[in-house]
Amino acid sequence: MKPVAFNNTVLRDGHQSLAATRMTTAQMLPAAPILDEMGFAGLETWGGATIDSCLRFLGENPFDRLRALKKAAPKTPQLMLLRGQNIVQYTSFPDDVVEAFVKADAAAGQDIFRIFDALNDTRNLATAIKTVRACGKHARGEICYTTSPVHTIDAFVAMGIELEKMGCHSIGIKDMSGVIAPRIAYDLVKELKKRVGLPITLHTHDTAGLGASAYLAAIDAGVDAVETSIVPFANGTSQPDTVRMIALLEGHPRCPQFDPAKLQQLREYFTGVYAELGKFTSPANERVDSDTLCYQVPGGMLSNFRNQLKEQNMSDKFEQVMAEIPYVRSCLGWIPLVTPTSQIVGTQAMLNVKFGRWKNFSAPAMDIALGKYGRTPGPIDKDVLALAIQKSGQKPVEGRPADALAPRMDKLRAELAAANLPTDDEACVLHAMFPVEFAKLHKKPAAPAPAPATVSSAAPQPAAAAATGATRRFALTVNGKRTEVTVSEIS
Numbered sequence: 130m131k132p133v134a135f136n137n138t139v140l141r142d143g144h145q146s147l148a149a150t151r152m153t154t155a156q157m158l159p160a161a162p163i164l165d166e167m168g169f170a171g172l173e174t175w176g177g178a179t180i181d182s183c184l185r186f187l188g189e190n191p192f193d194r195l196r197a198l199k200k201a202a203p204k205t206p207q208l209m210l211l212r213g214q215n216i217v218q219y220t221s222f223p224d225d226v227v228e229a230f231v232k233a234d235a236a237a238g239q240d241i242f243r244i245f246d247a248l249n250d251t252r253n254l255a256t257a258i259k260t261v262r263a264c265g266k267h268a269r270g271e272i273c274y275t276t277s278p279v280h281t282i283d284a285f286v287a288m289g290i291e292l293e294k295m296g297c298h299s300i301g302i303k304d305m306s307g308v309i310a311p312r313i314a315y316d317l318v319k320e321l322k323k324r325v326g327l328p329i330t331l332h333t334h335d336t337a338g339l340g341a342s343a344y345l346a347a348i349d350a351g352v353d354a355v356e357t358s359i360v361p362f363a364n365g366t367s368q369p370d371t372v373r374m375i376a377l378l379e380g381h382p383r384c385p386q387f388d389p390a391k392l393q394q395l396r397e398y399f400t401g402v403y404a405e406l407g408k409f410t411s412p413a414n415e416r417v418d419s420d421t422l423c424y425q426v427p428g429g430m431l432s433n434f435r436n437q438l439k440e441q442n443m444s445d446k447f448e449q450v451m452a453e454i455p456y457v458r459s460c461l462g463w464i465p466l467v468t469p470t471s472q473i474v475g476t477q478a479m480l481n482v483k484f485g486r487w488k489n490f491s492a493p494a495m496d497i498a499l500g501k502y503g504r505t506p507g508p509i510d511k512d513v514l515a516l517a518i519q520k521s522g523q524k525p526v527e528g529r530p531a532d533a534l535a536p537r538m539d540k541l542r543a544e545l546a547a548a549n550l551p552t553d554d555e556a557c558v559l560h561a562m563f564p565v566e567f568a569k570l571h572k573k574p575a576a577p578a579p580a581p582a583t584v585s586s587a588a589p590q591p592a593a594a595a596a597t598g599a600t601r602r603f604a605l606t607v608n609g610k611r612t613e614v615t616v617s618e619i620s
Contacts, residue, residue: 132385133378134170134354135371136208136330139399140198141173143362146334149409149436150182152362154194156402158201163391163398165202170354171241174198175234176209177468180217184559184566192237192555199238206240206267212468213246214253214503214531218562219469219493221502223534224256226541230558231257235264237555243332245271245303247470248462250503251291252529258295269330270297274304274317275425277463279507282317289325299328299353304343305427305467307334307366311346318350328353334366334427338417341369341377348383359395361403365415372396411435424451425458430471438479446482453478456486460513461497462505473497487513490520500526537561 140161144152157174164172175195183189199207214221216230231242242261246253254270261268270292272285289300300321302309309317314331321329331347331354333340344355356368363370372392378384403410413435426434438444454466457477464470477494481487496502498509498517509517518524526533541557550556550571559567 130382133348133352133383135374135385135387136171136173136354136356137164137167137169137358137371138173138356138368139164139359139362139395141175141177141179141208141210142356143358143367144406145178145182146367147362147365147410147414148403148406150178151186151406151409152402153187154183154189154197156405157194158197160395160398161198161201163395165205167205167387167391168385169205171206171208172198172202173208173210173243173356174202175207175239176211176217176243178217180559181563181566184563184570188570190570191559192233195234195237195239207238208241208243208269209234209239210243210245211257213244213257215247215469216558216562219472221253221530221534222561223537224531225536225538226558226561227256227531228260229538229554231260232264233554233558235261235266239266241267241269243269243271243301243303244297245273245301245467246503247273247467248464248503248505249273249288251288251295253503253531254292255295256531258292258297262296267298268296269299269301270295271301271303271332273465273467274302274309275306275463275465276308277458277507279463280465282313282320284506285317286320286324289321289327293325293327297327299330300325301330301332302347303467304331304333305465305471306421306425307336307340308422308425309333309343310339311342314343315346315350318347318352322351330354330356332356333368335364335369335417336366337419337421340364341374344369344374345377348378348381359392359399361396361415362399365417420451424454425466426451426454426475427467427471430466430468430475434475441479441483443479443483446479449482450475450478453481457481457494460510461494462509463507464497464505469493470497470502487516490516495521498525499523501530503530 140157144150175191180191183191183194211217214227216222216227242257244254244257249272258268258270272288274285292300302317318329318331329352331344331352333343335341347355357371357374358368360370371387375384375387435447438447438450454474457474458464458466461474466474473493477491480489480491495517497505498514499521538557541561542552545552545556545560548568550568
């Protein structure tokens with residue numbers, strides 16, 4: 130039997146799920162060459178919230194990150210997470226912007242595109258799939274797994290069949306909340322393998338403690354690949370740890386082989402990085418939480434959502450807000466909870482708790498009810514729909530939402546030229562999604578591109594990640610008092 134392939138997520142979903150997506154490129158580069166030598170089938174390094182975080186918090190150009198990682202890890206295919214018509218934002222974009230983004234990403238070195246839609250509306254995936262194929266890259270169509278009265282194995286398999294017809298090279302089961310039960314994982318993989326005929330990858334989180342056992346069941350069912358991370362950016366709201374999965378597969382005919390010394394080297398290195406990111410981590414995200422089976426909030430959102438509630442002085446309302454999420458979800462057609470719907474539903478649940486149900490109806494939640502994000506899996510609650518129509522003065526959208534969006538690339542280019550900013554496609558798509566952050570990035574002096582540190586047999590140290598002339602932030606604890614300092618290396 131062929132060993133199951135492992136993709137590694139430590140450079141994207143690992144830190145998105147456990148450290149609010151704050152790992153810098155400089156912190157990644159020392160580990161990238163080691164990861165590249167391990168024999169992983171793919172490294173997830175880009176997409177999801179990383180583009181937002183690069184621009185908003187880290188002062189980095191995300192395309193420069195991709196190029197640097199491709200140079201540091203040239204042998205292993207790199208994956209990104211693409212939100213279909215939403216690209217990597219929370220709203221839909223016209224087809225020409227989606228096409229430009231995919232082409233720019235492919236030119237920068239992206240190999241595999243994990244393409245999903247928050248509602249599982251395949252109409253929102255068509256443009257991205259077609260463009261990825263035109264670029265000669267790998268299109269992995271994602272099925273967002275969730276549980277509800279309208280989500281069944283037959284429905285998921287029907288979507289898999291549709292993705293195959295749309296030209297996907299492989300299918301991913303994207304269990305963003307970590308709620309897929311082992312037996313369901315087994316049955317779903319079996320049915321997809323039998324009726325779709327494409328390679329299947331299972332992606333899950335260990336938030337509810339089911340992740341590793343779901344992987345084992347899927348491997349028995351013939352899944353082609355699973356996705357793991359590296360401790361301490363593993364387990365909990367992240368993916369199961371690579372070492373842990375290998376141990377669970379010991380004696381299994383499909384157990385892959387990895388160098389244990391290099392895995393330990395990576396673990397030691399990332400332990401240092403995790404300590405550097407301590408202000409963004411939380412023990413609450415590291416533990417198993419079976420309540421997730423009820424509220425189904427994705428791991429990548431939990432670490433950020435606790436911070437948001439804290440900012441709203443609602444930390445004591447966390448359980449109340451979580452309990453409200455399934456209610457809001459049911460009213461909005463049992464939508465899967467994945468970016469951007471998880472944030473939209475979470476925000477509406479917070480507003481319901483703070484002001485009373487639907488007293489403060491957020492614009493994005495209203496847009497879901499009106500069909501602006503696409504076709505929901507189940508019907509919208511009739512009272513909520515009536516309220517959305519009344520408050521917005523608009524009728525529900527019919528057809529593919531993006532068909533109503535005018536092309537924007539020419540306008541974006543003109544806006545950038547008027548602001549004396551770069552006008553290439555990379556600049557245009559970043560400006561389309563994050564105009565303020567992109568402009569701010571170009572107002573500061575350009576920092577030298579980070580270069581990988583020399584890797585020896587000893588675990589690389591986080592401090593070695595800085596390039597000559599670059600600045601790094603460190604936390605020092607002296608006599609029990611924590612102080613943050615910025616250190617510049619002098620060339």
